[in-house]
Amino acid sequence: MGTVPPLPLVWKAIDVYLRVAYSAGAPLPVKSRLDALKPLGEGAFFSSEMLEREAANGGLRYNLRLGNRHYPHMKMIMEQAPGGHGFVFRADCHDRHCCPPENAPEYGRFLELMEQNRRLAQSIEGAWARSGVPTFQVLLRAGADQRKGDASPKAH
Numbered sequence: 001m002g003t004v005p006p007l008p009l010v011w012k013a014i015d016v017y018l019r020v021a022y023s024a025g026a027p028l029p030v031k032s033r034l035d036a037l038k039p040l041g042e043g044a045f046f047s048s049e050m051l052e053r054e055a056a057n058g059g060l061r062y063n064l065r066l067g068n069r070h071y072p073h074m075k076m077i078m079e080q081a082p083g084g085h086g087f088v089f090r091a092d093c094h095d096r097h098c099c100p101p102e103n104a105p106e107y108g109r110f111l112e113l114m115e116q117n118r119r120l121a122q123s124i125e126g127a128w129a130r131s132g133v134p135t136f137q138v139l140l141r142a143g144a145d146q147r148k149g150d151a152s153p154k155a156h
């Protein structure tokens with residue numbers, strides 16, 4: 001398996017993400033970023049400064065900041081699946097690191113934002129699963145189904 005996810009799958013994941021994250025269409029900064037990425041081939045796409053890269057699971061994790069209608073910092077994560085077979089996608093709310101202290105006046109509102117982000121991330125990942133974009137949950141379910149099938153009695 002390659003060290004990057006196939007570009008057609010990445011663009012499918014982006015399209016699904018945007019449909020769920022933005023009911024009225026993505027804002028101009030997101031559209032501009034994606035317009036700059038569209039003509040790029042695989043090498044240039046994954047080495048673009050618009051993608052953040054970090055080590056994960058013995059390979060690289062690629063982060064693309066796409067935001068959502070409530071919060072501009074949410075990211076689409078593409079990371080190597082456990083065992084190194086393919087990639088999984090996940091929506092990262094990217095909001096826990098900036099939560100204000102409990103005594104701050106904006107704390108309650110920020111908790112509401114975090115809950116909106118969490119629900120939106122779940123919706124994006126559910127839409128990905130229905131669209132055939134691999135997610136960690138889909139991978140777990142497939143493994144559980146395989147183990148269940150392996151444990152079933154064998155016909156003679």
